Every structure is written in structure tokens, then in C-alpha cells.
Amino acid sequence: MRIKDIAKLAGVSPATVSRVMNNNGYVKEDKRKAVLEVIEAVDYQPNEIAKSLKSQKSRMIGVIVPKISTETASRVVAGVTHVAKTAGYQVLIANTNLDIEEEIKYLKFLSNKSVDGIIMMGTEVTDRHLEVMNKLTIPIVILGQKVSGYTSIIHNDYDASYQMTEYLINQGHKAIGFIGVDEKDYAVGVLRKKGYLDCLSDYNLNGSDGLIAIGDFDIDTGFKMMKKILAKSQPTAVFAVTDHLAIGAIHALLDQGYRVPEDISVVGIGDIKLAEYLNPPLTTMHYTFKTSGQMAAEAVFDLIENNAHKGEQLMTSFQLKERRSVKHL
Amino acid sequence: MRIKDIAKLAGVSPATVSRVMNNNGYVKEDKRKAVLEVIEAVDYQPNEIAKSLKSQKSRMIGVIVPKISTETASRVVAGVTHVAKTAGYQVLIANTNLDIEEEIKYLKFLSNKSVDGIIMMGTEVTDRHLEVMNKLTIPIVILGQKVSGYTSIIHNDYDASYQMTEYLINQGHKAIGFIGVDEKDYAVGVLRKKGYLDCLSDYNLNGSDGLIAIGDFDIDTGFKMMKKILAKSQPTAVFAVTDHLAIGAIHALLDQGYRVPEDISVVGIGDIKLAEYLNPPLTTMHYTFKTSGQMAAEAVFDLIENNAHKGEQLMTSFQLKERRSVKHL
DNA sequence: CTGTTAGCGCATTCAA
DNA sequence: TTGAATGCGCTAACAG
Numbered sequence: 001m002r003i004k005d006i007a008k009l010a011g012v013s014p015a016t017v018s019r020v021m022n023n024n025g026y027v028k029e030d031k032r033k034a035v036l037e038v039i040e041a042v043d044y045q046p047n048e049i050a051k052s053l054k055s056q057k058s059r060m061i062g063v064i065v066p067k068i069s070t071e072t073a074s075r076v077v078a079g080v081t082h083v084a085k086t087a088g089y090q091v092l093i094a095n096t097n098l099d100i101e102e103e104i105k106y107l108k109f110l111s112n113k114s115v116d117g118i119i120m121m122g123t124e125v126t127d128r129h130l131e132v133m134n135k136l137t138i139p140i141v142i143l144g145q146k147v148s149g150y151t152s153i154i155h156n157d158y159d160a161s162y163q164m165t166e167y168l169i170n171q172g173h174k175a176i177g178f179i180g181v182d183e184k185d186y187a188v189g190v191l192r193k194k195g196y197l198d199c200l201s202d203y204n205l206n207g208s209d210g211l212i213a214i215g216d217f218d219i220d221t222g223f224k225m226m227k228k229i230l231a232k233s234q235p236t237a238v239f240a241v242t243d244h245l246a247i248g249a250i251h252a253l254l255d256q257g258y259r260v261p262e263d264i265s266v267v268g269i270g271d272i273k274l275a276e277y278l279n280p281p282l283t284t285m286h287y288t289f290k291t292s293g294q295m296a297a298e299a300v301f302d303l304i305e306n307n308a309h310k311g312e313q314l315m316t317s318f319q320l321k322e323r324r325s326v327k328h329l
Numbered sequence: 330m331r332i333k334d335i336a337k338l339a340g341v342s343p344a345t346v347s348r349v350m351n352n353n354g355y356v357k358e359d360k361r362k363a364v365l366e367v368i369e370a371v372d373y374q375p376n377e378i379a380k381s382l383k384s385q386k387s388r389m390i391g392v393i394v395p396k397i398s399t400e401t402a403s404r405v406v407a408g409v410t411h412v413a414k415t416a417g418y419q420v421l422i423a424n425t426n427l428d429i430e431e432e433i434k435y436l437k438f439l440s441n442k443s444v445d446g447i448i449m450m451g452t453e454v455t456d457r458h459l460e461v462m463n464k465l466t467i468p469i470v471i472l473g474q475k476v477s478g479y480t481s482i483i484h485n486d487y488d489a490s491y492q493m494t495e496y497l498i499n500q501g502h503k504a505i506g507f508i509g510v511d512e513k514d515y516a517v518g519v520l521r522k523k524g525y526l527d528c529l530s531d532y533n534l535n536g537s538d539g540l541i542a543i544g545d546f547d548i549d550t551g552f553k554m555m556k557k558i559l560a561k562s563q564p565t566a567v568f569a570v571t572d573h574l575a576i577g578a579i580h581a582l583l584d585q586g587y588r589v590p591e592d593i594s595v596v597g598i599g600d601i602k603l604a605e606y607l608n609p610p611l612t613t614m615h616y617t618f619k620t621s622g623q624m625a626a627e628a629v630f631d632l633i634e635n636n637a638h639k640g641e642q643l644m645t646s647f648q649l650k651e652r653r654s655v656k657h658l
Numbered sequence: 659c660t661g662t663t664a665g666c667g668c669a670t671t672c673a674a
Numbered sequence: 675t676t677g678a679a680t681g682c683g684c685t686a687a688c689a690g
Contacts, residue, residue, distance in 0.1 A: 002683055013661045018685055025686095026659050043464070045441040049387060050683030052378045053666050060421070069407035069619070071400070078398035081424040090443075092389070093422050095410040112374040113667095114419075135372070219606065247606050277548065277576050279608030290398070331667055342677045347669055354670095355675050379667035382682050 001044050010038040021046060052113075061300055062092045062110035064103055064120040071272050072289050076121055076143060079293025087301050089116075100126060107132045107140075117300035119143055119293075124184045139303030139310065143296045145187050151303065151312045153296045157187045160285045160318040161195025161241070164267055167320060168237045169203050172329030173265065176200070177235035178212045179225045179245050189214075192241045192269065211235055215245075222248020223255075230256060236264060236329060243268035243275055243284055250278070250325070261327040271321055281323035292316050330373050339367040350375060390629055391421045391439035393432055393449040400601050401618050405450060405472060408622025416630050418445075429455060436461045436469075446629035448472055448622075453513045468632030468639065472625045474516050480632065480641045482625045486516045489614045489647040490524025490570070493596055496649060497566045498532050501658030502594065505529065506540045506564035508554045508574050518543075521570045521598065540564055544574075551577020552584075559585060565593060565658065572597035572604055572613055579607075579654070590656035600650055610652035621645050 003021075007014040012031055019025040020035045027035075038044070052058040063080055065073040077093065084091045092115055096102035103120070107129070110118055117138055122129075122145040133140060133150065142152040168176050178196050183189040200207045210232035213225035222245035229235065230252070240246035246268030250260050258264050260280055268275070271286035295314055302308040332350075336343040341360055348354040349364045356364075367373070381387040392409055394402040406422065413420045421444055425431035432449070436458070439447055446467055451458075451474040462469060462479065471481040497505050507525050512518040529536045539561035542554035551574035558564065559581070569575035575597030579589050587593050589609055597604070600615035624643055631637040 003685090004683080014683090015661060015685075016659090019660090022685080028659060031660085043437075045437060047382075047441055047683050048443040049378055049381045050666090051685080053376075053382050053668090053682090054684045054686085056666070058378060067407070068410060069400075069403045071398075071403075074398045074400075074403035077422065078396070078424060081397060081422060085424075091422050093406065093410060093420050095407065095414075108372075108374060112376055114377040247603070251606060274576070274603050274607075277580060278603075278606070332669090333667080343667090344669080344677060345675090348676090351669075357675060360676085376667050379682090380669080382666090382684090383668050383670085385682070 001042055003046065006035065006038050006042070006044050009042070010035045056113060057116055058114060059088060060090045060092050060115045061117045061119060061297070061304075062094055062106070062115040064094045064096060064106050064110075064118065066096055066098045066121060066123050068093060068095045072270065072287075073121060075289035076293035076296070079290040079295075080119060080297045082290075083294050083297040083301070087297070089301070098123065100124065100128070104128055104132050107136065111136050111138055113138075117141075117304045119296045119300055122147070123188075125186075139300055141296050141299045141303070143292055145185075146313060149311050151299050151308075151310055151314075153292050153299065153314045153316065155187065155287055155292065156315050156318055157191035158195045160269060160287075161192040161239075162199045163195075163320065164239060164269065164285055165196045165199035166203075167322075168239060168265070168267065168326065169199070169205065171237070171265070171326055173235075173237040174205055175211065175233065175235045175237075176205070176207075177226075177229045177233070177238035178207065179222060179229070179238060179240040179249055180212070180214045181217060181241060181245075182214060188241055196239060208233070217242060217244065219244045219248040219251075222246060222250075223252045225249070226252035227256070237326065238264060238266050240266065240268050243270040243272045243282060246282060246284070246325075247278065250280075250282075261325050265326040267326060275321070276323060278325075280325045283323045283325045284321050286319040286321050288316050288318070330371055332375065335364065335367050335371070335373050338371070339364045386445055387443060388417060389419045389421050389444045390446045390448060390626070390633075391423055391435070391444040393423045393425060393435050393439075393447065395425055395427045395450060395452050397422060397424045401599065401616075402450060404618035405622035405625070408619040408624075409448060409626045411619075412623050412626040412630070416626070418630070427452065429453065429457070433457055433461050436465065440465050440467055446470075446633045448625045448629055451476070452517075454515075468629055470625050470628045470632070472621055474514075475642060478640050480628050480637075480639055480643075482621050482628065482643045482645065484516065484616055484621065485644050485647055486520035487524045489598060489616075490521040490568075491528045492524075492649065493568060493598065493614055494525045494528035495532075496651075497568060497594070497596065497655065498528070498534065500566075500594070500655055502564075502566040503534055504540065504562065504564045504566075505534070505536075506555075506558045506562070506567035507536065507542070508551060508558070508567060508569040508578055509541070509543045510546055510570060510574075511543060517570055525568060537562065546571060546573065548573045548577040548580075551575060551579075552581045554578070555581035556585070566655065567593060567595050569595065569597050572599040572601045572611060575611055575613070575654075576607065579609075579611075590654050594655040596655060604650070605652060607654075609654045612652045612654045613650050615648040615650050617645050617647070 094106040215221035226249035268284040423435040544550035555578035
């Protein structure tokens, strides 16, 4: 059913149908009514693709995520779809499974006007990314990493990490272990580590090598890194940079016969949904991933529709969730 | 950069450029080379929207999910995006937040050729849904519910539930509580309950009213329903129809001073990622949500590209994960 | 106020 | 083997 058919049925021209559908231009009341009736009767739905070709806008945005099945990513996407809906946009998901080539491929592919804007949830942003991003003609916002020159939504990783470390110190801990990730992920790998190190140093504490272990993002890494730390040192608390890592660490501890938090305390960052249902309930920093997604979406729409200033850096808040995985010494 | 520009740069006609891009028709080798060089040089990306308008195919599929931030949904979407990628399709996400009107709206909206096929992750499939689905001209596959006449990917909820109940009975349990959900969700609300009831009956056991509680899908419901059951009866085991419900139940039990599984055993269905890291590690039925998503995607593509027979019912497997939340009596 | 025309970028006739 | 012309469905410009 095309606009032409509706026009014929209503006894008007296609242009008139278009005018009533889009509520612009003058249309006499009786014709408008006639058109509306036909539209109603046949449940006419305009062809969005044709509209896109004409208007050079697709009313779609692309979201590039490293791994959709992750709680973080799905919360972000929930936030994005939420504001996209009220703005009348559709969202296209590109799941890259952390493959940089895939990310770049999608960056290019999505750009040929097949979407009006892009939100990229970044882990690592390389020069290759930048090169492609610089050629993009559509707005892009980066979520999770700070990229100068591009609008970014970032989590306050440094402060969150610093404050978490400080919290542990305030609870009387001095030997604080650290489980981190590779520095290729600047936000998580570098910033969270720096927050920890700086805080330690500010309190004249020592982050010796034996207390620090670096690995991947998964629970199993948390498990292994915890054992590695235990082999070299005797922390009273361990700060894992993600909740999953913390869960792995707790299990390693339990496995070695330690009690948490009685013998060793453990904290994470992120506040996954189940954090409070863990045993012990995990003390962690609550991150507002859904809100980040919303902010990112609002930022792209602002860029798309209002030609907003590109390059703004928005920072989301975090909040300490004190639960029961830390012992006050 | 349009096809016309490339043509000009390469000194050929747009038609020739189109021929080399799509590898069809005859093109003399030197011209082909010239075109390829220009394409390479300017990194030409064809306009997908124009292609779609021309071909009447968008190479996109829509996925309607009740709530993307849910582990189940995000695993399904991971499966869908995975096979979509290899098939060269993009996926459009429509997040309905369990709003039936939204589902219907998207069913209509996505259909106007803006996608080539739809995967709907269903909770409740009403007559209104059916009415709209019947008018659809593009293929649709339902995931999670059985809808006759439509290709559906279903989980074997009845058998999973029956076997879980039987497992509990084999462990010596006779008073088995049940935490379920509303029957509007046929698969989870009706089938899983029926599996439980039928099994009980086959073993001449009694699913008295005091042992059964029905509520929503969230953890808190599990908590409340568990307390409700405890107020009326004294089960030795409780079967919750989802892992989240089971987690809530465990917490209610702990809260009342019971030990799990020493005093009361608890099982769930789904096998969320953290199930094995819970305390106690949760015995549950492993469901293959990512595989379901893959199957659904394969099914739509089959419908789209090979005009496959519509109405097939595919059932996914499940597997008991015996962990430590059940005591052998 | 309304209809006719043209063109968005592409692939596909049809001629040459 | 190639190019010119056409049309996918829509909306904007222009004419009336």
C-alpha cells in the first residue's frame, strides 16, 4: 500500500496525502477527513525507507557494544532505547565481541547515512578508531572512555577508585590488594589503578608488587589473580576493579579457607544487580549504567537535531554501597 | 559520495560502477580495475537506504524484547546478533518494557518494509498480537512461546519442570513448595506449573494450596512468596520457576533463620551466569538462551531467503545443573 | 488550498 | 560490454 494508492482511494493527489500525514501545508478539512478515513480503513503505514531516502535521515541511531550479553552493556542499551523511544528513533545494535576490526567495520558501515548518529561503548580507543571517526560525517558519542574532541560520557573512574580505596583505609586496612585489568582499557585499566595508587600514596601506604595483579574481565580471572596475590602477600582487604572480579576473588578466598570479610575484606566496582544477594553482600561502587546510556542518547540527539557543540565531556556519578564484604579493623 | 561521483572519477557510467560493486553483468577488466581503484581511493560506501528502496529489502531484522536489561533477553540478543552478522544482516532492537501496546506498535512499525523479518520474544501473546501478526507481510518468529501457525522457538518448559520436580522427589523430598508466575505467560506461568503438578500427581504427592505461591518475576517476589509459603506450610524443598525467584526465596529462608540446603532445599530454572557463584551454588535447569536466539535468527533468515515453511516448532534443550542448594534426604 | 513535477541514490531494464 | 533511462515511495518546490 503506497501513498499513491491512498491518494486514489481518497480521491486526492499523493501530495495531499503526504500533507495530512505530516501535518504540514494547508489541506481543506473535508479532504483531510477523507484521507484520514482511508488511512484508518486500510491501516496505511508509510514506507520508512522511502522517507529516509528523501529526507536523508533515517531516524535510527547505531549503538556499538563490546558484548551485549554483559550486564553493563545491556543496562546501557536499556537507557539508550528508553530515550530513543521518546525521541522517535530506532536503535540498531552492533555487537562486536570486543573485536577491534568489527568496531571499525561498524563505524564505517553505520555511517553511510544508514543511521543518523552513533553511540560507541568503548573499551579501547585506538588510533585506527580515531582515524575512522575523524572521517565520519555523522555525530558520534563515546561512552565509557574519554576521547578529546568527541562528546563522551564517562564514569568518574579515578575518583570512584580513589574513594573506594580511601574507604578501605578508613576501615583500618593498610595492606590492600588490587585486582585490575589491562591498561588498553584506559578507564578501567589505567584510571582505576591510578586512583588506588594515588590514594595509597596520599596515606603513605604501599602498593607493593605482590599486592597487585592484572588480568581479564571475567570471574575466573578474579579467582586466579586472588590466588596469585595470596601466594605473595597477606592483604587484609582486596579491591577488585569490577564486581565480577570481586566475585572470583571471594571464591578464591573461600577456596583457600579464608572467611570474607572476617579474614579478608573484598570490594568491587559496578554494583551488578546481584551484588546485594551475594554472600556476603558485596560492598561496591554503584555505577549508573542505564543513566549513562540515557545521557549518551540525549547527547547524540542533541548533536543530530540541535547541532550541539561537539566535544563535551559528561561525567556520571557513583555512589558507595556499603554492604557486608568489608570488616572494620 | 554517490555512485555518480565514482562513475565520473573513473570515467564510466553509474551503471558500470553498480555492476562492479555487485559483481554482476559484464565489465571489461580495465574498467573494473579503474572503478575499484576509485572506490578504494575515496573509501566509497554505498548508501544502504537507497539500496533498500530499490531492492525492497533492508537486510535488517527487528527483535522485540520485553526488557533488554534482563540476562535472558541479552543472551538471546547475543545469539541473534551473532548469526545476523554472518548472514550480513543488521539487528534493530525494540525494547517494550513488557508493554503490550508497545509490542503491537513495533510489530506494525517494523513491518513496513523497514525490516525483512521479526523475532519476537514473547511473554504473553494475546489475540491483539495475533490480529496484527496475521496482517504482517514479513516473516516473524516467536521465541519463548508456542504460537500455532507461526514458527516458534520454544523451551521445553513442561519437561524441564517435570524433571526438576522429579529430581527433588528422587532426593527424598515430599513436601515441595512452588513459586510460580502469572498464567498470562503461558510458557512460564502455565507449563512450568503443570510440569510440577503432574509430576507430583504421578508420584502420588500433594501440591496443596499452602505450598504454592504465584507472583511476578523479580527477586523481591521470590522473597515474599517464600515467606507466604512458610506461613502456611513446612516444605523441605522449594521449586522456584526462575533463578531470580529462587534467589529471593533463599534470602527469605536465611532471613527466617533456615539454612539452605540443610533445612530447606531450593532450586530454580534458567541457570543465570552467577548461579554457580551464589551461596549455596544454585541447582537449576540450564537453558540455552543464546542458542535460542541463534535458532530464531536462523529461522527468520530461512523464512526470508528460502521461503521456508512457516509454522515450524523448534524446541531447545535443557540440562540439570546439580550444584549445592539441594539436600539429599 | 491542491496537483504536477522532480529528485533522493541505487540497480535494472533496454538499446546500442 | 557499456550507457541512458526508469522507477522504488516519498516529500518539497512550484504552479495554478
